[in-house]
Amino acid sequence: MSSGGGGDDGRSPTDIITYIGVPLAVLGVLPILYNTFLTLVNVSKIKRILRHSRLTALTRSDIVNRVIEIELPRYAVTPWDRFQHQSEYWSLSRSPSSIPGGSWTTFNWRTNVIGIKTQRVEYADQLRQPQVDVAFDELISYLLDLGAVPQPQGWKLLRSTGLWTPLGTALMTSPDGREKALTVAPLDDSDGNLSLAVSWSSNWTTRDHSNLPPYWVRLPPPLDRKAEEVAESSNPVVSTPENESANGDGASIAKKSIGSVEQEGQAIAKRPITCHVSVEGLVTALAQDDDLQSTPQLDSLYVEHLKIRRGEMQGVWFASAITAFGTTSQTILWNYKIPDDLLTFARKETVPCGVLVLLGIVDEADTPQWATKYDDHGANLDRFARRSRATQAAVAAEARMTPAERAHASMERMRRENEDRLQEMRDQTRLTNQRREVRQTEALNSPKWDAKMVARHSLSWLQGRAEVPEGLTVKDAVGELLHRMVLDGQFTTSICRLLGLWKGWAEIGGMKKADFRALQDETVPFALATLLVAVINDTSTALEGTLSTDLQDCLRMWKRVRLGSLELPRRSASSSRFEIPQSRFQRPIGSRTFHTPKPLAPLTPRYSSADSPARPPVPPLSSVIAPITRQQSSATNNSNNTTNTTNTTTSTSTNTTVNAMAEGEPTGLIATKGIELLTFSTPNGYKASVLLEELKEAYGLDYTWQSVNITKGTQKQAWFTAVSPNGRIPAVVDHDRGGFPVFEGLAILHYLTKHYDPEHRFSFPYDSDDYSVAEQWMAWQHGGLGPMQGQAGIFVRFAPEKISYGIQRYVGEAERLYGILDARLSGGRDYVAGAGRGKYSIADMAILGWANGPRAAGIDRARFPNVEAWFRRCTSRPATKRGLEIPVASAFSNAAIEQKIAEGDKEAIDKDEATRKLVEDAKKQYNYQYKSP
Ligand SMILES: N[C@@H](CCC(=O)N[C@@H](CS)C(=O)NCC(=O)O)C(=O)O
Known part of the structure; x- marks a missing residue:
């Protein structure tokens, strides 16, 4: 019986299901089955690979979409300790990973998990080992230690082209130079890190623990004669728990009981010292037995006095000298950069030869004629x-x-x-x-000699006095000197004090009598110091343009790098590193795993001196002066009664006191009538605003002012320098006199009073003597108080390096000038210029801004009672007070600091105390004695 329905063609619905539906269904299921099968096969392959590479990872799979997700740990790695873990350090890993990207597993490392990297792959061969994070200098030191040879071309390229260095560029090769050991590799992530691939074979390792590690210098012990003397004066503190931990966990670095320190002192003074010098200066000093080969037993020495610290030069001098000393003998590769100012100093001719004669170091017959000869x-x-x-x-x-x-x-x-x-x-x-x-x-004033010439004479003088053994060269003597500096903190201090003194006179105006007197007292340390400078002088030219400089700069540019990127696909070495190979293994799959690295942001900041630890950059002014926006100035001004009055005037007059309300900085002049003042809240800026406020009060003279934020460089813009060619505030433009511009405080005060003070309320008639007197004091401020206190402020407060000589010099000079002002204001004189008790005038106004805030520069105004009283007298005038608030009151005024202190502001209290101490110490160091005039 045929089935009902379409019996005509002999097909039943069941047949349709059987012949069409089932095959269709089977066809539909097949891909799922296939995907499931493939995914399972790949998951199992991946697990096998992971097991084989001893990696523990979490895997998940999505069989429908054929995606396998693997979570692998991301590591930061460091080489093992060279001394303690010799077997790990000197041998290669027994089970390096076979997964692409695992080139770093060639070595044994100390690892530290720093995150998880999720990869989404389809096939097992897409699996990659995540890159590891490694300190660049540690990596390079390690490879150098094993025997790798740096490639000058590679470093030069990396230094000049940064992340655009072609892939595959070799930075290090095998010792025979034939194979690439460290190459530039593609980035895993577009995060601006430098990515490198490493490759090493055990038979390339040509060195072992008996060699001196890279960046280490061996300092010879003093020859026997001096050893005992040094031992007596030295303080060779052997490892304390603190410095122990700073040196790593040093099991083989011996710890000594305090009781044995004395004998140790004797012994250590006779042993060579090896020093590890890094980008940050001296890291460790180890007293070493005669050779590293026979015993790796080392005593870690106390080197705190030689570490580089802000505001102290000892560490910098030592690191520079040892770098110079080590550069040509032990190694050509250095990662400590001798600061440029030291190199410049070391190259200059700075020591008058006549002084060397007076000190007895040089025979007068050896110098050109420099002194008058008398025949009596x-x-x-x-x-x-x-x-x-x-x-x-x-x-x-x-x-x-x-x-x-x-x-x-x-x-x-x-x-x-x-x-x-x-x-x-x-x-x-x-x-x-x-x-x-x-x-x-x-x-x-005699002809000046350079450090090398001085050192030659110093050496024979020192040898003549048996201070340095006969037969040593300058360099040998420096080796011994550095050895002694490690052991003897006091000795180091005396040498560095003289170096500081010397550098000071070399930079500021040449040697003075006081410098000479200091040398008379410390001729031997000075003679020794000349040896150090001579060695730095020698290095200065040798280092330039060499591999060492390129390498140093690269190590400074990238503190940490990524290691173990996928080995390079075959393609031309010149291809850009951001061309992604079209290999199946590298195509982007998951957003978190492989993605096309984007071109990076411009590299300029990498080269900024801010990266250099050796010379910390001068903080931008904006970080030290509270930024004053034009809105802020407006607010401040609006809270001020008188200026409010002025602002009210705005509606009725075009000649108005306008606060620059526009967003950002001024971009040009804004007034069309009257005086327009361009200023900022600084000592010089206030001169002009004080006078203008007084003129406004006395004569109703209105004016316009704009705040020019000097921390933003507005004062260097063309529209501003057209008014004030010196690119500094204050400046005024007289729109009523054809836009006549005036710059420089003194000129502004004269100009304004000449044209707008007809009754001489704040000035004196041109042909009067008082005019001249006022001018003299204004010139005194311009050439004396302003520059000196300004520099005192810079050296005390803002300089990144606290240079004692500069501090006591400028603070001292500013104090001397306050003494002069105090004397001028003594004997019943109220104001600087004018008959009798004087008259409040532009002479006072010129000085006021400076007297407003000497405390910030470490100058105590209270020591000058007449100045104190005069300052109070002047600032009791409402107009003057207002002038000192345009654009805003200074955050560095005595009043502002004192208020913060009274409010218990800890930061202000600490800073004030630190400033006081800094100045006090600097004065002590140079035996500063207050004297005025
Ligand atoms: N002698 C000038 C000195 C001016 C001056 O040094 N102004 C400082 C502010 S107190 C300045 O504009 N500095 C900005 C800069 O150096 O670029 C005067 O008294 O007007």
Whole structure:
């Protein structure tokens, strides 16, 4: 029986299901089955690979979409300790990973999990080992230690082209130079890190623990004669728990009991010291037994006095000298960068040869003629003849006298002769002293020698005094000197103090009498210091343009790098590193795993000096001066009554006091009438605003002001320098006189009073003497107080390096000037210029801004009671007070600091105390004595 329905064609619905539906269904299921099968096969392959590579990872799979997700740990790695874990350090890993990207597993490392990397793959061969994070300098040190050879071309390229260095560029090769050991590799992530691939074979390892590690310098012990002396004065503190941990976990670095320290001192002074120097200066110093080969036992020495610290130069001097010392003997590769200012100093001719003669270091015959030669022989003979003739004449005259007269006359003659002799002696002493003074001055002005020349003479002088053994070269002597510096903190301090003094006079105006006196007291340390500078001088030219500089810069640019990227696909070495190979293994699959690296942001910041640890950059002014936006200035001004009045005037007058309300900085002049002041809240800026506020009060003179934020560089823009060519505030433009511009405080004060102070309320008639007096004090401020206090502020507060010499010099000079002002204001004088008690004038206004905030620069205004009283007197004037608030009141004024202190602001209290201490120490160091004038 046929089934019902379409019986005509002999097909039933069941047949349709059987012949069409089932095959369709089977066809539909098949891909799922296939996907499931493939995924399971790949999951199992992946698990096998992971097991084989001893990796533990989480895997998940989505069989429908054929996606396998693997979570592998991401590591930060460090090489094992060279001394303690010798077997791991010197041998290669027994089970390196076979997964692409695992080139780093060639070595044994200490690993530290720093995250998880999720990969989404389809096939097992897409699996990649995540890159590891490694400190660049540690990696390079390690490879160098094993025997890898740096490739100058590669480093040069990396230094100049950064992340755009072609893939495959070799930075290090095998010792025979044939194979690439460290190459630039593609990035895993577009995060701006440098990515490298490494490859090493055990038979490339050409070095072992008996070699000195890279960046280490061996300092020879002093020859026997001095060793005991050094041992006595030295403080060779062996490892304390603190410095122990700073050196790594040093099991083989011996710990010594305090009781044995004395004998140790003797022993250590006779042993070589090996020093590890890094980008940050000296890291470790180890007293070493005669050779590293026989025993790796090392004593870690106390080196805190040689570490680089902000505001101290000892560490920098030591690191620079040891770098210079080590550069040509032990290694050509350095990662400590001798600061440029030290190199410049070391190259200069800075020591007057006459001074070396006076110190006894150099024989005068070895110098060009520098002193006046006196010939007193003839004059002495004349004097003698004259005196003999006078005596003979007197004796002859006495012979003709009666005995009583003769006795009297002869006594009188003898008294006269005695007196003459005494006078002669006094004259002679005075002459000798005068000549000594002249000779000293001549010595200070004599031709200058460079450090190498000075060191040559110093060495023979030191050898003559048995301070340095005969037969040593300058470099040998420096080796011993550095050895002693490690062991003897006091000795280091004395050497570095002299180096600081020397650098100070070399940079500021040449050697002075006080410097010379200091050298007289410490001639031996100075002579020793010259040896150090000579060695730095030697290195300075050798280092330039070499592999060492390129390598140093690269290590500074990238502190940490990614290691173990996928080995390079075959393609031209010149291809850009951002061309992604079209290999199946590298195509982007998952958003978190493989994605096309985007071109990076411009690389400029990498080269900024901010990266350099050796010379911390000067903080931008914006970080030290509270930024004043034009909105802020407006707010401040609006809260001020008088300016409110002025602002009210705005509606009725075009000649208005306008606060720059526009967004951002001024971009040009804004007024069309009257005076327009361009200023900022600084000591010089206030001069002009104080006068303008006073003129406004006295005559109703209105003016416009704009805040020019000098921390944003607005004062260097073309529209501003058209007004003030010096690119500094304050400046004024007189729109009523054809837009006449005036810059420089003194000129502004004169100009404004000349045209807008007809009654001489704040000035003096041009032809009066008082005019000149006021001008003198304004010139005094311009050439003296302003620059000196300004520099004191920079050196004390803002300089990244606290240079004691500069601090005491500028603070001292500013104090001297406050002494002058104090004296001027003494004896009942109220103001700087004017008859009688004086008149409040532009002379006072010029100085006011500076007297507003000396405390921030470490200058104590209270020591100058007349200045204090005068300052209070001036600032009790409402207009002056307002002037000192345009654009805003200074955050560095004495009043602002004192208020913060009174409010218990800890930061302000600490800073104030630190400033006081800094200045006090600097003064002590250079034996500063207050003297005014
Ligand atoms: N002698 C000038 C000095 C001006 C001056 O040094 N101004 C400082 C502010 S106190 C300045 O504009 N500095 C910005 C810069 O150096 O670029 C005067 O008294 O006007």
